[in-house]
Structure formats: structure tokens, C-alpha cells
Amino acid sequence: MKVSAIITLKKDVLDPQGKVIQQTLDGMGFKDVNEVRQGKYFEIDVKENDPKKAQKIVEDMCNKLLANLVIENYKIIEIQ
Amino acid sequence: MKSAVITFPGSNCDRDMHVALSKFGFKNKMVWHNDNELPKSDLVVLPGGFSYGDYLRCGSMASKSKIMQSVINFAKSGGLVMGICNGFQILVESGLVPGILLRNKYLEFICKNVFVKIDNKDNPYFKNLDKEVFELHVAHNEGNYFCTNDQLKEIEDNNQIAIYYCNDNGKTEEKFNPNGSLNNIAGIFNKEKNVLGMMPHPERMIDESLSGEDGSIFFKNLLNNIK
Numbered sequence: 001m002k003v004s005a006i007i008t009l010k011k012d013v014l015d016p017q018g019k020v021i022q023q024t025l026d027g028m029g030f031k032d033v034n035e036v037r038q039g040k041y042f043e044i045d046v047k048e049n050d051p052k053k054a055q056k057i058v059e060d061m062c063n064k065l066l067a068n069l070v071i072e073n074y075k076i077i078e079i080q
Numbered sequence: 081m082k083s084a085v086i087t088f089p090g091s092n093c094d095r096d097m098h099v100a101l102s103k104f105g106f107k108n109k110m111v112w113h114n115d116n117e118l119p120k121s122d123l124v125v126l127p128g129g130f131s132y133g134d135y136l137r138c139g140s141m142a143s144k145s146k147i148m149q150s151v152i153n154f155a156k157s158g159g160l161v162m163g164i165c166n167g168f169q170i171l172v173e174s175g176l177v178p179g180i181l182l183r184n185k186y187l188e189f190i191c192k193n194v195f196v197k198i199d200n201k202d203n204p205y206f207k208n209l210d211k212e213v214f215e216l217h218v219a220h221n222e223g224n225y226f227c228t229n230d231q232l233k234e235i236e237d238n239n240q241i242a243i244y245y246c247n248d249n250g251k252t253e254e255k256f257n258p259n260g261s262l263n264n265i266a267g268i269f270n271k272e273k274n275v276l277g278m279m280p281h282p283e284r285m286i287d288e289s290l291s292g293e294d295g296s297i298f299f300k301n302l303l304n305n306i307k
Contacts, residue, residue, distance in 0.1 A: 013182070013226065014182070014185070014224075014226075014260075016183055016184075016185055016186070016187050017183065017187065020187060065136070065140065065144065066136070068137055068140070068173070068180055070179065070180045070226070070227065070228060070231075071180055071182065071226060
């Protein structure tokens with residue numbers, strides 16, 4: 001099954017890259033932006049046909065490697 | 081005294097560290113990341129560089145490499161483990177010291193000399209040093225130390241902050257902090273003070289004619305403390 005996960009910075013963590021992207025967008029004329037936060041997206045094809053088990057495997061990966069829980073949150077957004 | 085420097089794919093300060101340790105009397109061995117066992121050592125160093133191309137998060141891949149289980153066991157049994165720059169990033173990713181190193185606040189790669197102040201000498205690394213302010217070199221893109229409020233309280237309560245960025249008089253202020261790190265932190269210990277992670281490179285300050293001698297003072301003192 002293909003499991004998609006997104007990893008985002010926690011609310012209190014400064015995101016300097018997001019800030020610069022926002023400034024650049026502002027310079028391009030996108031004036032209505034409150035904030036930009038940059039994150040990561042993973043698409044992982046696991047050898048598992050049970051969606052619940054597949055989700056568990058990817059959650060385990062997120063906890064152990066893909067996300068650093070000091071600064072990041074993860075969310076499984078799609079299983080197909 | 082015996083030391084071991086771990087080489088990860090992408091490490092680039094491993095040989096500098098070897099030169100520095102050897103110069104001051106350590107019998108140093110280079111250890112490959114894919115080895116399982118550490119040689120018998122009094123000190124293990126995780127060097128600077130760009131292990132695994134800084135993929136995912138700096139130090140995250142290296143922290144899962146084969147040799148790290150031995151390094152973690154060595155640290156847990158009280159062995160001295162020092163991580164410099166990328167080595168510090170590997171230490172935080174492996175959970176040996178708390179927190180994480182984020183991208184520098186002003187999004188610049190910083191390569192310059194800085195001053196750091198030693199806050200706490202009650203540990204094997206800084207014990208018996210007769211100076212507090214050191215001029216050392218930093219070169220990093222992700223040196224912006226960060227941890228949760230609970231972690232900060234804990235590391236402050238346990239005196240785990242090893243060094244702060246400061247000016248040449250030892251004054252710690254945000255304007256002397258090159259990367260935006262929390263509370264001007266440049267290096268921290270684990271709770272037991274046998275593991276030290278820091279962004280500055282003492283191994284780049286060991287030759288009077290090329291740089292400065294503050295790294296020499298650090299290494300000589302460290303060797304005497306371990307003896």
C-alpha cells in the first residue's frame with residue numbers, strides 16, 4: 001500500500017525558510033499572506049496490504065526517523 | 081590515552097581531529113561508520129562534516145548507522161563522547177544530548193571565528209582550565225540550538241549548558257550569537273556530563289602560525305583530565 005505522510009514544524013518553532021519564502025512572495029505581489037510554513041512530504045510504498053497495518057508501519061518510521069518530535073509533527077494523510 | 085574518531089560518509093573534519101588528538105598525545109584510531117565495535121578508547125569523537133549529505137535532517141542518518149549503537153553503549157557506560165559541529169547534530173539525533181540544531185536564523189552558512197564562554201567546569205572536559213573565554217572557529221548551516229521549554233528548564237537545572245556564544249570579554253548577548261541559538265547556547269552536555277556536543281571546532285585552533293592556540297589549550301587540558 002502507498003502511505004503518504006506530511007511532516008510539519010511545530011507551532012512554536014521558528015521557520016526561517018518559510019519566512020524568506022513569504023518575503024519573496026510579497027515581493028512578487030502576493031500581498032495577502034499571513035504566514036508560510038515549510039514542511040516535508042513522504043510517499044512510502046510498503047509491502048503490506050492491510051491499510052491499518054501499513055499506517056502503523058509508517059507511523060513507526062515517522063517516530064523513529066522521518067520526524068524529529070522535538071520540533072516536528074507528522075500526519076498520515078493518505079493510504080491507498 | 082586512546083581515542084577513536086568515527087568517519088561517516090561525508091565527514092570532513094575527521095582527519096583534522098585525528099591530527100589534533102595525535103598532536104597532543106592521544107593514540108587515535110579512525111573507525112568506519114559501518115563497523116560494529118569501537119576499539120578500546122578513553123574518548124570517542126564524532127567529527128564535523130556533512131554526513132550523508134545532510135539528507136532529511138543533519139545527522140539523522142548517521143545517528144542510525146551501525147557504529148552508533150556501540151557509541152551509545154559506550155556513552156551510557158560513562159565513556160567520554162564528544163561531538164563537534166555535525167558530530168553535535170549526530171549526538172542530538174541519537175538522543176545522547178537533548179534538543180536539536182535548526183537552520184541558522186539568518187539562513188547563512190557561517191564560517192568565522194567566534195568567542196565562547198565556558199560556564200561550567202565541573203566536568204571532565206573543562207575541569208582545571210584557567211580561562212573561561214575561548215576563541216574558536218565555527219562553520220555551519222544548522223547550528224541554531226533549540227529545545228522545548230521543559231528540556232531547557234531541565235538542562236539549566238542540571239548545569240548542562242557547556243558553552244555560550246559571547247564577545248572577547250565573555251559578555252553573552254544576542255548580538256554575539258552567530259546563528260540565533262536558544263539562550264546563546266553553543267554546546268551542551270548530557271545529564272552525566274560525559275557527553276559533550278558543541279558547534280565550534282577546537283581542532284581548527286591548534287597551530288599558532290595558522291590560527292590560534294585556544295584549541296591547543298582545550299586538548300592539552302582534556303588529555304590531562306583523562307590521564
